[in-house]
Amino acid sequence: MIRRSTTFWRALLLAFCAAVAVWLVAPSLIVVPLSFTDRASFNFPPSGWSAQWYTNFFTDPSWLWSLEASLRVGVLVAIVATVCGTAAAVAFSRTRFFGEQGLRALLLAPMIVPVIVVAIGIYAIYLRLNLLGTTLGFVVAHSVLALPFVIVPVLASLQGFDRRLEDAAAICGARRWTTFRTVTLPLVAPGVLSGALFAFATSFDEVILSLFIQSPYLQTLPVRMYSSVTRDTDPTIAAAATVILALTTALTVLASIITIRRSRVH
């Protein structure tokens, strides 16, 4: 950019960025070696190696149930948020209608409002409706938080979508749902899939709200981890963290493949 810059400055900048990048990525990796420690402590570096914490993780009912709960809720949230969010995005991209700006801000507000504020309200309501620690309660609450993360990529996809294709389909005799199913959806699928992945990740990762609406019957994995950090010095949490890392890495890779393939097609 500033072409007259000496290579020295550019090298310095690159070194700086490398340091920042390491600072961004490396810390999380520390959980991996820690999960293989042979002692029941967080002492790092570990003095010996053992896989017992993984065995613990996969046999301890409380950990397993929390993993299963997180996966179950996550998948359901992905479905609910994607369906609702995609429908909303279609509505926003198609017409101008009364209250559009307001509704858009409303549906995206959960992204900006601090979660804890909403959480105490939801806690109060769930308390009265007996929804604490229920799958329904979790799915509904997480879906609201995940909704903006579906709407944004799907809306972006739809806005980059050539609307005359839908006109062409209409002239060929296709009604609106058929047009959506055969023409629009296949072409915005990457945006929808990104949204679904974001929704799953948002739910799977959610801590604050889940801390409030949990019960002994239903704890999501992050909640279980949180109580583990505050109460035990049991490195099983490191094993759990590694499992999560592996899962999110796989999802990220999947999402990047989808994005790369999308940019190649169009």
Next chain:
Amino acid sequence: MTLVDVFSGGAAPPQSRTETEGARRRRRGAYALLTPSVILVIGVFVVPLALMLWRSFTDPVAGFGNFTWYMGDEVQRRVLLRTFTTGLEVTVICLVLGYPYAYAMVAFGPKVRAMLTLLVLVPFWTSLMVRTFAWVILLQDNGPAHTILSLIGLGDVQLIRTNLGVVIGMSQILLPFMVLPLYAVMAGIDRKLVLASSSLGARPLTSFIRIWAPLTMPGVGAGALMVFISSLGFYVTPALLGSPDNALISQQIYVQVNSLLQWGRGAAMGVVLLLLTFVVLAVLMLALRRASRQEQSS
């Protein structure tokens, strides 16, 4: 699509030259498509917020009691101030680290840019719990960070259960929120402006400071906005890396509601936090809009 675009209604790029209509039919269809989302958001977002607002004025007795308590309580005031300053510190750190990083993303070729982008997105995808837990291990007494610091000679600094630890952890987690908007704005700046400036005789550094840097201000604003607002509501990281002595407002809210069962007070604090968030949002969005209007008119 930046956050600002999304909230201001976005620019809808018309692909066709005539507007597609069918007004009444479309409108009804749009409302039908929006219904499930709206019900969801009203039921699980608006109603809880309204309930909390209500509680803040009525629990345990009707009136402003909770708010007067809050304004009067010195501990709470300190907590609020600490939340604010922590947010500012985190924002500044993210800006100092993020600005050169974003600049590098624009200045170098596509391969480096792709690498840098990937690396800045990784924490985005990594679970918050995992990252926070990682910092707990790193910053613990006699942990790796402590060891490294004592090697340099700064041996006796405690990192965990301090505000310093909280700031370090939050900065790392929120850095992508600064880099991405900054990069988006920087990528959109026409490089020819700087070339023009140097062809008029300005030295590279002058061109940079007077021409290019001011054009990045909208990105700085957007990034700072996102980082600061996010840090206001942070719970997990401060809770695990800090201590009850240096709690932030979200931890206090949790304590009031969960441990002390003081719903009214917790709700009042929630209202304050919400207000704070909106004020910051409004101020910064106005500043951003004024900046972009100035840019357009010049």
Next chain:
Amino acid sequence: MSIDHAPRGASITMRGLTKRYDAVTAVNAIDLEARPGEFLTLLGPSGSGKTTTLNMIAGFVDVTEGELQIDGKPVADLPPYRRNIGMVFQEYALFPHMTVTRNVEYPLRQRKFAKAERREKVAAALQTVGLEDYGGRMPKALSGGQQQRVALARAIVYEPRVLLMDEPLGALDKKLRDSLQLEIKRIHGELGTTFVYVTHDQDEALVLSDRIAVFNDARIEQVGTPTELYERPESVFVARFLGESSLFCGTVTDGRTVDVGGRRIVAGRGDCAPGDAVAVVVRPERIRIAAGESEPAAVNAVPGRVIQEIYLGNSRKVEVQLSDDTTVLVRESAGSITPTEPGQHIWLTFDPDNAAILPA
């Protein structure tokens, strides 16, 4: 596809058709009829209302006022997918995720045709546009011209009685445009469908159309066959828009006599009242140049000064400046050129039969 010589096109009737967007009137109460099987072109500059009119016929734009009928049946309340018409778009609008066959087959699937019949019709449509072996290709592997032909095949495969075309050749280069124009004309002849074609290119309109409707500022200025519009334009706008014209500005003295810069000019057509400011319109190829200083013996003679000559291969254009500083064009074909030089004073002559008086 059977070649039926009876016109299988529908009539389109527009009466008082209007489209308003808030304060802007895009189409202002037009009356137009497309006869069964004819090739009607909507011609005009950008923003004149021709595309909006087409989109109203298609159903993409709601009608604000007026009547719209196809084959005598009102269609203004029908959504596009119920009007059973075909349309070709300027940007082709081929479905990028489907092969050519699937694209062309799409409307047949919507009409629930059986698989065997679909195959037959698709093959016939592709053959009509000359792309029989391209069924398996994806749109992005095709050139612009090929894509447009696929779009055409998709529009005709279900034998609609009306085919709308929205500047379909706009994105192509000149040579391709010329050859595709001829193909479109041929296909129209084969199918007998009513074609409604939108373009701003007057050459294209002259080549393709049975009739042309010239649009200007949300209204129709004139409707007629290419010959009618070219030889007998009824307004200066039409005269200027279709082909080249040379205008001599002046005032009517009496009947069909006009005072142009002090000279007495007689026109063969047009009626304006004495004292009206008018333009006498003559086609450039009907003007002759007489070199020499003295006025030639002719009914209409106007003095002028040569600005420049433009060589066109088979003809030559000469720009001439008149006494009122306006410029007119003279076109002479290769066989009958009068040599001139820039700056030379010459006389322009033309027959009253080739001149028309139009309100200025």
